[in-house]
Every structure is written in C-alpha cells, then in structure tokens.
Amino acid sequence: MHQEETQQTVVSFIKVLTAERRDPYAWGDMFPSCHPFLEEHHSPINLDHQMIRNESLGPLHLEGFDAIQTGHWTLKNDGHSVILQVGSGMSVSGGGLPDVYHTIQLHFHWGGPATNGSEHTVDRRRYPMEMHIVNMKSIHPNLTAALDDPTGLAVLGFFIDVVYAENLHFGHISQKLSSVAYKGQTTKVKPFPLMSLLPKHNMSQYYRYYGSLTTPPCSRVVVWTLYEVPIYISWSQLAQFTSQIFSTEEDAEQVTPLQNNFRHIHPTFSRIVSVSKDAKLLSGTAGSSLSSAVLLHLLQILLLGCLISEL
Template sequence: MQEVSVSQHIPPKAVSAVGSVRLKDPSKADFCYDRYYCSSYSWGEKFPACHPVNGIHHSPINLDGNMTRNKSLEEIHLIGFDKAPPGQWKLRNTGYSVVLDLGSNLAVHGGGLPGTYRTVQLHFHWGDSTMNGSEHTVNGRRYPMEMHIVSIKSIYQNLTEAMHDPSGLAVLGVFIDVGDLDNENFTVISNLVPSVAYKGKSVAMKPFPLLNLLPAQNMSRFYRYHGSLTTPPCSQIVMWTVYEVPIYVSQQQIDAFAAGIYYSEEGANKTLLQRNFRHIHETFTREVYASRDATLVSILAVASPCSTVDLVLLALPLLISCLP
C-alpha cells in the first residue's frame, strides 16, 4: 500500500464548520430538522445554496436501480484506520449531531477518489422510536442510523479552500442496522453518549482503530456519486461513498442517541434531538455508480410511490361498483 503523509493539521475552525452548527434559541435557530420554521424544506430561505433549484447535486439521495456498474471502482485505501493513533479524540454534542473529532493521522485515497483526503471527523444521523433515521435510502428503505466519515482534500489547508472545489470533500457513508447483541466496537462511543447529552458538552476519549466501525469484510462494495453537504450551507462539493453492507448494533445502542441526546443546552428546556436527517433529493442527470463488487439494486424492487392511503382511495371506485 502506498504510504501517504497526513501530517498537516486542519485548523479546528475548518473541522467544526463541517461537523457542527451554532444553534441558539430554538425559535431563532439557523436550521433544525423537525420544526416548520427551520426544517430541511425551509433551509433555502436562510441558506440559498440549500434550495433544490440551486444546482442538481444535492444530498442525500435514494439509491435504486438507476445506477451503473463501474468496474474500475475498487476498494478505497484507508490510511491509519487499522490502528489506534496517538493522542486523544473528542466526542461532542453540536446541537445537531454527535461528532467525533479524529485528529490528523488518518486519510483516504484510491477507489476512484480524485486525490488524497485527510480524515477529520465522523458524525451520526438517527430517527426516533417510530422512524428510522439514515439520510440515504435504498429502494426507499431508511436504515435506523447512518454514520458519515468526513475527509478534506489534502491539497487544501482548510475547509474554506476546499469549498471552491466540486470534489473538495470525500464522505464515507455507513448504514447502521439493528442486531441482536451490542456491538463491542461501537460500545466505546455509545457508552460515552450520556456524557455529551446536552449541546456544547464534550468528552475526551482514547483513540481506537477506526476500521472497527466499518463493514470490514465488505469494503469493496459501495456506491459513488457527486453530491453535497447534508447540512447548511449544503455546498455541492462532496464525493460520496455509501457502503452497501451495514454494520450492526443493538437497539439499546441506537436508543443512546435517539432517546438520550438533546439539542438544548443543560439547564434549558429538555428537547430531544431526533430525526436529524435531510429529506431525499432527486438525482436528475447525475450518474450513480456501483463499485466492482457491489450489488446492483434491482429496478423491480423499487418501492411504489403510492402510500397506503393512496391505494385505498384508488380502490374505492372498484369497491363501490361491487356493492349491491
């Protein structure tokens, strides 16, 4: 494996711009997820680039049968992911997600990515007790959670520079599904979640091999497309890699996020942070690629756009005609 230097440090300001948001009073929030005045459907009012008419590279998207096999997309090289780096990492509640800052010892390259990227942080998206919370969907299916590992192209000193490059960021998306048992590798994070229950809280943690949080036996199976940040300012600068195979954690570990994280500060009115995912966007003319080893999603399996209510309404005329 080619050795890649990742010694350059990314300023904290650049990292936080990707993985945090400054939420103040909920009624005056820059953005949110579940209130009409700041939900993802209204982000475009304060952040013009978030409006779906501004560009065709918005994220997330639904991954379906309209994708193309690209045999040149082989497994991404993950530099430093197989060992615990020195120093400390920081887990924090930004008011919109739980973020793990990863320092400056990790990088990704290859696998069709246009360059080497320094890995700076990861964060999570989840739902609540009644709804799954992944950002991307597969044939309309939403997984319980999704983890994003964020990297900045190494030729840039900070995020501000990378924002001018359509491929300035590379994000690895990992679906998280429910299994029968606790995931021991995930426990190092889920056990610390209560320590960052409130916005602004943070806790230092001992680094571990980041590969432990990935579908290690299925790393060559992924989908690739050009998209955007899924939070404001919604910049369309992301090379997305979404792994086909999820990792599995227990329901209790998912509940640590969905029922234990608040977007409010300690001492304020307790308001759970839930359903922190952006709505699905059209792919338009974009190519969505399946890697050499990924499973092509069947077009026949695409979920019907009709809801149960729609189907009932459509059936009413037939039912009425059958009445005596």
C-alpha cells in the same frame, strides 16, 4: 497548516453547520445554496436499480484506519448531531477518488424511538441510522478552501441496522454518549482503530455519486461513497441516540430530544450513480424478476388446481 489552526477551522465550520437547522426546508433563508428549489446535485438521494456498474471501482485505501492514533479524540453534541473529531493520522484515497483526503471527523444521523433516520435510502427504504466519515482533500489548507472545490470533500457513508447483540466496537462511542447528552457538551475519547467500526470484509461493495453536504451550507462539493453492507448495533445502542441525546443545552427551560436529524431525499436528475465492481445491488434486479416469475407460476398452478377440483 498547524494542527491548532486546523482544529480552529473545524470548530468554525461546525459552528456554521449548526446554525438554524431545525427545518431543512427553511435552510435556504440563511444559506441560499440550501434552497429547496435549487435541487440539482444535492444530497441525500435514493439508491435504486438505475445505476451503472463501474468495473474500475475497487476498494478504497484507508490509511491509518487499522492503527490506534496518538493523542485523544473529542466527542461533541453540536445540537444537530454527535460528532467525533479524530484529529490527524488517517487518510482516504483510491477507489476512483481524485486525490488523497485527510479524515477529520465522523458523525451520525438518526430518527426517533419508532422511526428510522438514515439520510440516504435504498429502494425507498430508510435504515435506522447513518454514519458519515468526513474527509478533506489534502491539497487544501482548511475547510473553507475545500468548500470552493467541487470535489473538496469525500464522505464515506455507512448505513446502520439493528440486531439484538451489542456491537462491542461501537461501544467506544455509545458508552460515551451520556457525557454529551446536551448541546455544547464535549468529552474525550481514547483513540481506537476506526476500521473496527466498519464492515471490513465488505469494503469493496459501495455506490458512488457526486453531491452536496446534507447540512448547511449545503455546498455541492462532496464525492459520496456509500457502502452496501451496513454496520450492526443493538437496539439499546440505537435507543441511546434516539431517546437520550438532546438538541438543547442542559439548563434550557425545556429540553428537546435530538431526533430525525436527516435531510429530505433529492432527485438524482442527470447524475450518474455508479456501482463498484463487487457491489451486489444490481444483481437484485434479476432476482426480483425471477421471484415474480415463480409467483406467477405458483398462481397458475393454484388456479388450475381450483378448476380441476370443480370438475
């Protein structure tokens, strides 16, 4: 498939995804597979300690993520998110994935000035943001074909947390946000090593499950890989998303901030959520029990001290 045809397919796919997404619970009116009562195998989900360690899940192979790709990338406000279309040159494989997947774009989900907005949650905790790197199975000529394959897409999800220091690498994107403040606006981005955005020393720590797109048409075709260690950005970089991006066009009579663009949590049902061999979350179960035991012991000492003082 020629690169121009691939880009046209991506654009058409994005147009589908941007239709009628203001209320996730109403998506089913236009996209039957998004219906809120068809819960099985949907995304996002909550990640908790009811997961199974899989010793065969090692780090994924991220081909081209360390390189500076040729040409240019495009950053776009589609009215629901900010999307970075990265063109060709990168792929994802290994780590239990069933095939090689070509990287096509990444995008973000966030909350508001005073609310968190990651799509997936960890022990019911929602992070400030979440970044998704979308990859299409290499055997498919376009995204339309990939949406007919139960494992047609592989999405790498990264939680984004906040610290006081600026993330210089994240600046490749955040410094361009003012150019795509309004729906429909696009700007060129000079390619940079995508790995510079990621927690490169913790890429073997992740969770894996099978689910769906979190936007219409909500197709259940995604192999999800959610990384345990978040990306850290500054408060000011977060504010650029939560306060300075709009879901309406620049000449709209009333401009609307683009906020809380995440889908509600869905039950896991009978799905297995796997933990990679190096992930740390499951070890927290023992830590939690230990903490409870220590607190109980301290409480017993305190009560005993009170009894002795009254004698």
